[in-house]
Amino acid sequence: MNKRKYLVGIAAASALALGLSGCAGDRSGGDGGDDASGALVGVSMPSQQLERWIADGNNVQAELEELGYQVDLQYAADDTATQISQLENMITSGAKALIIASIDGTTLTSVLEQAAAQDIPVIAYDRLILGSENVDYYTTFDNFQVGVQQATSLLTGLGVLDESGEDTGEAGPFNIELFAGSPDDNNATFFWDGARSVLDPYIESGVLTVPSGQLDFEQAATPGWLAENAQDRMENLLTIIGDTKLDAVLSPNDGLASGIIAALSSGGYAGDIPVITGQDADVGGVKAIIAGEQYSTIFKDTRLLGAQAVEMVDALLNGEEPEVNDTETYDNGTKVVPSFLLESQVVTIDNYEEVLIDGGYYEPSDLE
Ligand code: BGC
Numbered sequence: 476m477n478k479r480k481y482l483v484g485i486a487a488a489s490a491l492a493l494g495l496s497g498c499a500g501d502r503s504g505g506d507g508g509d510d511a512s513g514a515l516v517g518v519s520m521p522s523q524q525l526e527r528w529i530a531d532g533n534n535v536q537a538e539l540e541e542l543g544y545q546v547d548l549q550y551a552a553d554d555t556a557t558q559i560s561q562l563e564n565m566i567t568s569g570a571k572a573l574i575i576a577s578i579d580g581t582t583l584t585s586v587l588e589q590a591a592a593q594d595i596p597v598i599a600y601d602r603l604i605l606g607s608e609n610v611d612y613y614t615t616f617d618n619f620q621v622g623v624q625q626a627t628s629l630l631t632g633l634g635v636l637d638e639s640g641e642d643t644g645e646a647g648p649f650n651i652e653l654f655a656g657s658p659d660d661n662n663a664t665f666f667w668d669g670a671r672s673v674l675d676p677y678i679e680s681g682v683l684t685v686p687s688g689q690l691d692f693e694q695a696a697t698p699g700w701l702a703e704n705a706q707d708r709m710e711n712l713l714t715i716i717g718d719t720k721l722d723a724v725l726s727p728n729d730g731l732a733s734g735i736i737a738a739l740s741s742g743g744y745a746g747d748i749p750v751i752t753g754q755d756a757d758v759g760g761v762k763a764i765i766a767g768e769q770y771s772t773i774f775k776d777t778r779l780l781g782a783q784a785v786e787m788v789d790a791l792l793n794g795e796e797p798e799v800n801d802t803e804t805y806d807n808g809t810k811v812v813p814s815f816l817l818e819s820q821v822v823t824i825d826n827y828e829e830v831l832i833d834g835g836y837y838e839p840s841d842l843e
Contacts, residue, residue: 613805650685653690654724799815
C-alpha cells in the first residue's frame with residue numbers, strides 16, 4: 476500500500492470512529508482520494524485595491540501550481556455580486572476545491588450550497604465565511620492577537636509601555652481616537668476586541684482619553700475598509716474635538732492609516748503626526764514608518780498563509796485531514812470552523828529591516 480492510500484485509509488477510519496458524518500472529512504473534491512494532480516482549484520480574492528490581496532493571490536497560485544494544480548484566480552473588485560458570479564463560474568468550470576477570501580462573510584450561503592452539492596471543499600482564507608455550514612476549514616492569522624499587538628504598540632509609541640511591554644508608570648493623560656475596520660468583515664471585530672482588551676484598562680484609569688467620546692465599534696467602523704471613509708471620519712473628528720491635541724490614533728490597517736494621516740496632515744498636524752498604528756506591512760505603510768508618519772504596522776506573512784491554505788486543499792483533495800490548531804474560536808453562526816491560525820508580528824522603524832528585508836519579504840528598492 477502506498478503512503479497516500481495508507482493515510483487516506485487512516486483518515487477514513489478515524490472519521491468513522493469519531494462519527495464525523497457530514498463534516499469536512501468526507502469532502503475530498505468528490506474524488507474520494509483519487510489522484511488529485513492537475514485538478515482545478517478556484518481562488519477568490521476580494522480586490523486588488525490592497526497590495527496584500529495581490530500578494531496573497533500570487534502566493535496561493537504559485538504554491539498550487541508547484542504541486543501541479545491548475546488555478547483559476549479571480550479578484551472581485553470588492554463587489555459581492557461579482558465574487559458570487561466568479562465562484563459560480565469556478566464551480567461550472569469544474570473546480571475541485573475553492574479558496575475564498577470573502578468580501579462580505581454573510582453573502583456566500585447559496586453559492587456554497589452549489590459547491591457542496593458537488594462535494595467541492597471550501598477553505599475560508601483570512602476572513603471567516605459566516606452563516607454557512609458549507610465551509611470546511613479556515614486559515615488566518617490570530618486576529619484577536621493582531622488587535623492586541625496594535626494597541627500594545629500604540630501604548631509603546633506613547634511611552635506608556637516599554638519595549639518589553641512593561642508599564643512605565645507614564646500617567647498621561649493622552650488623547651487618542653479609535654478606528655475599526657469594515658463591519659461586514661468578521662476580522663474587524665476581532666481586531667477591535669483585541670485592541671480594546673488592551674486599551675480599556677488605560678481608558679478606565681484615565682491614562683488614555685478619547686476626546687470625541689466615540690467608543691463604540693459602530694461609531695469607529697470604516698465601511699468597505701476604504702481609506703477615504705477613514706479620512707472623512709478623521710476630518711470630522713478634528714472638527715468635533717476642536718483644539719484638543721491628539722497623541723495617538725488606533726488604525727486597524729495601513730490603508731486606513733494613510734487616510735487618517737492625510738486628514739491629520741491637512742488638519743494642523745503636518746510634521747507632527749501622532750502615534751498611528753496599522754496592519755499588513757504594505758509598501759505604503761512601511762514607507763510611512765520610514766518617513767516617521769506612521770508608528771507601527773502588523774506584519775502578516777502572506778507567504779505562510781498562502782502555503783497553509785494550499786496545504787489544506789492538497790490534503791483534502793488527497794483524502795487526508797488538514798492540520799488545524801484551533802477548534803473553538805471561529806464560530807460562523809452555523810458551526811465552529813476548524814482553523815489554522817498563524818502568528819503576526821509588530822513592525823516599527825526599529826525592526827522593519829530585519830523582519831521585512833532580511834526576511835525576504837521586500838527588496839530595499841521596494842521601500843525607496
Ligand atoms: C485583513 C486585513 C486587511 C483588511 C482590509 C482584513 O480582513 O485581515 O489584512 O487589511 O481585511 O482588506
